[in-house]
Amino acid sequence: MTEPTRRTRGVQRGPRSVQVVEGVRAATLTELTRVGFAGLTIEGVAKAAQVNRTTIYRRWPSKAALLEAVVEPLLEHYDTDPNTGSLHGDLLALMTLIRDNAAQPEGRALITAATTGAPELRDLVRRANARTLAPFRRALDRAVGHGELSDRHDVQIIAYLLFQGVVMWEQSQGVPPTDEDFGRILRTVLPPGPEALRSTPSAPAAGGVGER
Missing domain, CATH: 1.10.10.60 (Homeodomain-like)
Structure with missing residues (x-):
């Protein structure tokens, strides 16, 4: 810190x-x-x-x-990982946490201040984003280690897309994302696991996330 x-x-x-x-x-x-x-x-x-x-x-x-x-008490929430027993559950819990934190007066204060573009806040915003992203990456890394997610996918990009999907939702839609919206985001961004990948016929690459 x-x-x-x-x-x-x-x-x-x-x-x-x-x-x-x-x-x-x-x-x-x-x-x-x-x-x-x-x-x-x-x-x-x-x-x-x-x-x-x-x-x-x-x-x-x-x-x-x-x-x-x-905002430190809100950021501390991201230092503890959820333990739902599944990747989907962990990611959903983290997305919900972002939404709930953003609705708190402290969260609103940070968001409003950050939108001013004040140079003195760049380091704080960068640190806050890094701490918010970190548990997403840890959850995805655990899923790779458990075989729940293929190691062929770019977990950093997946984490970033999920994070931005929540952060930018209210700015673009005018209302906070709902639980149903979270489900849509997860279904779109989260790739199938190794079992699903092995059972799917191979197809030419189409520029998917994390492909080399």
């Missing part, structure tokens, strides 16, 4: 430290809702959280660090 995040976690040791961290997170979210990322200031957060500016600067030296502190 980044240095600001390590500092944030590091101060969560006593009741007062936890209270400060949670107060600053809440104040940052309130200010983001009120003025947006462009209008966010450390001074404004300090005033809303009723702490000194030095308290903010010591732990969160930038607006990006404050936003990262706000």
Whole structure:
């Protein structure tokens, strides 16, 4: 993780430290809702959280660090893999998690801030995307190891397409994806497993994902 995040976690040791961290997170979210990322200031957060500016600067030296502190509890969800017993179930759980996180105030704050294109948020957005993608790749890698998915497929591309299918759905459709939409995405993107591949007559390649 980044240095600001390590500092944030590091101060969560006593009741007062936890209270400060949670107060600053809440104040940052309130200010983001009120003025947006462009209008966010450390001074404004300090005033809303009723702490000194030095308290903010010591732990969160930038607006990006404050936003990262706000969304960290959501990002932590991607550090634990679902254990549904099947690749389809794991991927569906992860897609649902993205949708549910995006609906949270913290998720909305990150999405809205990211759409501003602020250069100072590039690293945060890149890290957030990487952490969100990681469990998809792990699930697909496990499926390859278990023989549930052929090792001839490009799991990185499959993970990326599933991730983008959820992330971009609301932007293009105007509403969050439903469970039925997730099923459609999975049926379209997820290739058949090795057993299905072996039982299907060979055909000329048509430029499929991951083919070399």
